[in-house]
Structures are given as C-alpha cells and as structure tokens.
Amino acid sequence: ExxxxxTPSHQVTQMGQEVILxxxxxxxxxxxxxxxxxxxxxxxxxxxxxxNEISEKSEIFDDQFSVERPDGSNFTxxxxxTKLEDSAMYFCATKGSGQISYEQYFGPxxxxxxx
Amino acid sequence: AQSVAQPEDQVNxxxxxxxxxxxxxSVSGNPYLFWYVQYPNRGLQFLLKYITGDNLVKGSYGFxxxxxxxxxxxxxxxxxxxxxxxxxxxCAVRGFYSSASKIxxxxxxxxxIRP
Numbered sequence: 001e002x003x004x005x006x007t008p009s010h011q012v013t014q015m016g017q018e019v020i021l022x023x024x025x026x027x028x029x030x031x032x033x034x035x036x037x038x039x040x041x042x043x044x045x046x047x048x049x050x051x052n053e054i055s056e057k058s059e060i061f062d063d064q065f066s067v068e069r070p071d072g073s074n075f076t077x078x079x080x081x082t083k084l085e086d087s088a089m090y091f092c093a094t095k096g097s098g099q100i101s102y103e104q105y106f107g108p109x110x111x112x113x114x115x
Numbered sequence: 116a117q118s119v120a121q122p123e124d125q126v127n128x129x130x131x132x133x134x135x136x137x138x139x140x141s142v143s144g145n146p147y148l149f150w151y152v153q154y155p156n157r158g159l160q161f162l163l164k165y166i167t168g169d170n171l172v173k174g175s176y177g178f179x180x181x182x183x184x185x186x187x188x189x190x191x192x193x194x195x196x197x198x199x200x201x202x203x204x205x206c207a208v209r210g211f212y213s214s215a216s217k218i219x220x221x222x223x224x225x226x227x228i229r230p
Contacts, residue, residue, distance in 0.1 A: 055215035
C-alpha cells in the first residue's frame with residue numbers, strides 16, 4: 001500500500017539554525033499539508049499546499065516557515081531560524097483529488113529537537 | 116469556526132469488552148468526520164470517515180463510528196476490545212467548503228485495554 005514518507009526521522013539542531021524537513025507524498029496525490037504535535041499536545045495544522053501555492057496557513061506558520069515542492073515530488077518545510085518552541089513532531093500529510101478523496105494520509109513524522 | 120472535543124483524556128477497558136471513545140464537533144455546514152489512531156512513536160493512521168449516507172460507518176481493525184447529527188457526535192466504537200487496540204485516538208473534522216481544507220483534531224483520548 002502506498003504511503004507517505006518523511007526524512008529525517010529525528011533532527012537535532014541549535015537555536016537559530018535553519019532546518020529542512022522532507023516529505024515524499026503518495027504518488028498522484030495533489031494536496032499537501034504540514035501539521036505539528038508538541039509533546040503531549042494536540043495535532044495542529046500549519047499549512048496546506050495545492051497547485052504549487054499555499055492554500056491556507058495557520059497563525060503558527062509565520063515568516064520563519066516556508067514550503068515548496070522543489071522537484072515536483074518532494075514536499076519540504078523549511079524553518080529559517082529555529083526557536084526552542086519549534087521542538088515538536090512534524091507530520092506531512094497528503095490527499096488525493098476528486099470526489100472520493102476526503103481523508104489525509106500522514107507520514108511517520110520528523111521529531112525536531114531545538115537545543 | 117470548526118472544533119472537535121474529546122471529553123475523556125483516557126478510557127480504560129478490559130479485553131473482550133465493548134469500547135466507546137467519545138467525540139463531539141462543531142462546524143459550519145455538513146461535516147466531514149474522521150478518526151485517526153496513533154501508536155507510540157508512529158504517525159497518524161486513518162481509521163474511518165463519515166462523509167454522507169449511513170450514520171454507522173465501519174473502518175479498519177473492527178472499529179466503527181456512529182454519526183449523530185442532532186447531538187453533533189461521532190463516537191468511536193468496537194464490540195470487543197483487544198490489548199493491541201491500546202493507543203492514542205484522535206477525532207477530527209474537516210469543513211465542507213474546500214477540498215484543500217485543513218483537518219482540525221481533537222485533543223486525543225488514550226485508550227488502554229487491560230488483559
């Protein structure tokens with residue numbers, strides 16, 4: 001069964017450094033999302049991406065965050081200057097298009113630790 | 116605004132007994148409702164969804180959920196619990212109006228099945 005993959009599984013970085021989290025969507029999916037889950041808290045929406053542009057973003061997704069599909073397959077989340085409070089599990093999700101595609105499929109996540 | 120409430124942080128059930136994990140929602144228009152499960156150190160796994168039609172929907176691993184419009188609820192159920200069902204369960208809602216719409220998650224309910 002096709003699945004969403006994410007790399008790396010765990011990233012440790014120092015405050016102020018840039019990080020790039022990568023996601024490989026399910027083939028032929030057209031909608032892409034990033035969510036995050038701070039330890040012990042609920043899963044929070046960050047951004048949705050469709051047709052090579054951001055569809056919606058949350059308050060969390062400020063100027064330090066950006067997303068892109070650099071090569072038409074990978075979907076990346078970049079945090080320009082990480083803060084301690086960015087430490088969380090980051091999940092990529094993808095969704096197909098059409099009338100029968102409603103659920104989002106999640107990757108295994110990248111645990112980001114900012115020290 | 117869309118929201119989801121899971122009133123129980125934890126549900127404890129003996130193996131073989133029926134289980135219910137509660138969820139209520141608030142959304143404009145018709146809701147798209149989902150249940151996801153998260154095993155330790157893993158991503159979110161889709162269990163089932165309600166889009167339209169039959170109020171009782173069946174999903175993976177013998178789980179089912181009942182949509183109740185008047186009570187704005189979407190409780191997750193299973194007739195006979197297994198120890199392997201122990202995990203964190205998230206109810207989620209998506210608004211009707213945009214295919215790219217984000218999913219809003221509840222705070223999660225930890226299900227613990229004792230042998």
